[in-house]
Amino acid sequence: MQYTLTNSIIFKGVGLHSGQNVSMKITPAGADEGIRFIREDIDHANNVIPARFDLVEESQLCTRLKNENGVTISTIEHVMAALVGCGIDNATIIIDGPECPIMDGSSLPFVEKFMAVGIEGINAPRQAIKILKPVTVQGNDGSYARIMPDTQSVFDFTIEFDNRFIGRQHLEFTLSDHTAFSSELADCPTFTTVDQVEQLKAMGLIKGGSEKNADVYADDAIYRDTSRPRKEDAAVRHKLLDMVGDCGLAGAPIIGRIETFKGGHALTNQLLRALFADKSAFMLIEDHLGIAQADDGTESASLKIAHNA
Secondary structure, eight states: OEEEESSOEEEEEEBTTTOOEEEEEEEEOOTTOOEEEEETTOOSSOOEEEOOGGGEEOOSSSOEEEOTTSOEEEOOHHHHHHHHHTTOOBEEEEESSSBOBOTTSSSHHHHHHHHHHOEEEESSOOEEEEEOSOEEEEOTTSOEEEEEOOSSEEEEEEEEOSSTTTSEEEEEEEOOSHHHHHHHTTTOOOEEEHHHHHHHHHTTOOTTOOTTTOEEEOSSOEESOTTSOOOTTHHHHHHHHHHHHHHGGGSSOEEEEEEEESOOHHHHHHHHHHHHHOGGGEEEEETTTTEESOTTSOOOHHHHHHHTO
């Protein structure tokens, strides 16, 4: 069975990098429609941007999608993580700007409203991507990401920062239901270091950043919203949150184990591209039960691009 929201929800906030105020409305969608963004501020071109891995454009410290007409939407990873974490397969995201609102820097505001409005089932088979063999990609700095067969959706991340408050952190997370995502990852906000802040500002980024939506690590202190409790390893948990969201661009749940060392948005996308380039590395199954494709042999619209890549 597939799932969508029972009603529409509106989020208002500021874009982390653009600094622009934005309104974002997430509405229910029908079977096999998947997740898609609609830029309602764009009227001179096709303003629909499907949430697909093959539409990811290289960007700085966020995930940005670009459709065939050059229309983009940025910083989608936190709302995508919330949708994936809550098991929502179909939704339309209508937004009046180029970047999703950062909210408090985590996925929690989205998760809380999803749960408050409710999620309903759609009488249509839900597909999943079952990993059949390992696929690995490597970065130039010793980083890597690999995906391997498993019976569950397992995410494993290791980070390593030259900061005494972060250092080396490792965590494995199994995405079993929205409760697990809500309690383990959803409330962990984005983060950076003091050195990176100056670099990002010089690049014209993080115009909407503040201690209300990001943790900033210095050598001797952590600058953040002290009214919010933090898990000790919140940094690696946020990296896992990002990876869950970026993997949502595969178009269906992944039944496999994804391990990343010192990775990020770009490496996760490279991994998905490498996976779908090798048709022997995966198969489509129905609702995690191992039934290949739907009874009528069709594939959902969101998966056709992956299966035929």
